[in-house]
Amino acid sequence: MFTLLKEASIYSPDFLGKKDILFCFDKIAAIKNSIDPSALDDVEVLDCSNKLIFPGFIDLHVHIAGGGGEGGFSTRTPSAKADEILKTGVTTVVGVLGADGVTRSVENLYAQAKQLEAGGLSTYMYTGSYQVPVVTLTGSIQKDIVFVDKIIGVGELCLEDHRAFQPTFDEIARIAAQTRNGALISGKAGLVHFHMGLGETGLEYLFRMMNETLIPVSHFLPTHVNRTGMLFEQACSYLQKGGYIDLTAGFIPSKEDPDCVASYDALKKLVDTGADIGRVTMSSDAYGSVPVFDGLGNVISSDTVTTKILFDELKVAIKEKGIPIETAISLVTKNAAGVLKIHKQKGSLETGKDADCVICDKDLNIETVFAKGIKYS
Template identity: 70%
Template structure:
């Protein structure tokens, strides 16, 4: 019934200092300087002296059903496995479809989210895929938002990419309006999650949605904004205007890709420019494909990544770029929960919230993960 995490250094993600955390079933029951276990029956005590505890990490862009296929059936990637996500500290994921919305479809995505939930994760999904018009479960974006419990938004809608369906601005604004309306009725976040390609127009739809419609910025979330330096600079302008942006882990500048911006360098730039960190999240894009195309648009290679890169890059931001622990951790906990409008139960360590915790050693290596009160 009870699990007591004793003598840990706790980040909520705000620094709380040395604390005891009492978990009762799947909830946080107490966070105190000292919790005496004598008064509790059926209690497990976990010695966390010398350990650091964070809230469970949230990855808001994971291809849980697998992805790929741009180079034919042999380039399809594997489905996600719960144990492979949990061991990297991630306790909440949002499933997404990408370029392949045909052999990977919405019923498949919903069923996979249900499976991962039964195996220990908290799960949500976006309705749709790269495709416009959006293919939904119930026949409309609004109905999916209202009637399908796991649907928290639409995406990932592809823009400025050779795989895009070339939507017009009117189509994009109509999708955003439908999502906004569904969010009002259902009380959900109602995110329109945009995949941004390398095309120069990638961020322009975001600015136009802000300037030419009455749809609040809270419903718009572009991802892959660190794909190129030019795209990232436009994303910084959007952030300055009160927009939200999602960085993608795994973009590491190299000889073959010198134009991308690593997430930890992006975070350093955001801090150095004194921009609002609450508008920033990081996601892994795990289990999707990372294809390389030749000048004719043919796939010459295709790779995939797992969720490990999410905390790896946050840890690099802390240890190598000097970003404060509280700030770096917030982008995969508190900020992500607020963006998804699940901050009433996720994203921070507080009494009454879900018992999602990541226990690390002093070197920020993950030792244990607790998801909904169960230890992995």
């Protein structure tokens, strides 16, 4: 019934100092300087005196039903498994379809979200895929958001990519309007989540949305914005004007891809320039394919990553780039919960919220994960 974590160094993500945390079933019951376990029946006590505790991580872009297929059926990637995700510290995921909205479907994505939920994760999802017009579960973007519990928005819509369905600005504006309306009725986030490719016009549509419509910028979340240096510079400008951006883990400059910006370098620049980090998130793009194309658009290689990459790169930001722990962790906790509008349950360690947390040693190695009060090691 009760779990008591004693004398932990707590990052909520703001640093709270050394405190005790009490879980009652799936909720945080109390956070105090000291909690006496003798007053509790049926309590498990964990000595966390040399541990750091963070809120459970939120990965808002995961191909939970698998991805890939741009190089034929042999390049399809498998679906995600709950135990594999949980051990990486991620306790909440948002499922997304990508380029393949044909052999995979919104129905398939929903079923996979329910399966992962049964395995201990908290799950949400976007309706649609790269495709425009958007293919939905109920036949309507608004109905999907209003009536389907897990659907919190639309995505990932593909822009500036040779795999895009070449949507016009007016089409994107109508999709955003439908999403906004569904969000108002349901009280959900109503995100329009954009996959950004290598095209030179980059975030042009999003700047136009900002200037030519009355739809609040909080409904738009472009991801992969550190794919190229040029796109990242646009993203910095978009952020400065009040927009929200999502960095992607896994973009490491190399001989084959020298122009991308690693997430930790992007975060370092944002911090150094005084950007509003509260509107920055970070996701893994896990279980999708990471294809490499030749000049003719043919796949020459394809790989995939897991959600482990998310905390791996945050640790680089903290240990090698000097980013404060609370700043780095906020991207996958408080900030993510805010943009997804699930901040009443997720994203910080506070009384009444879900008992999701990550317990690490002093070197930031994950030792134990709690998801809704259940322990996974």
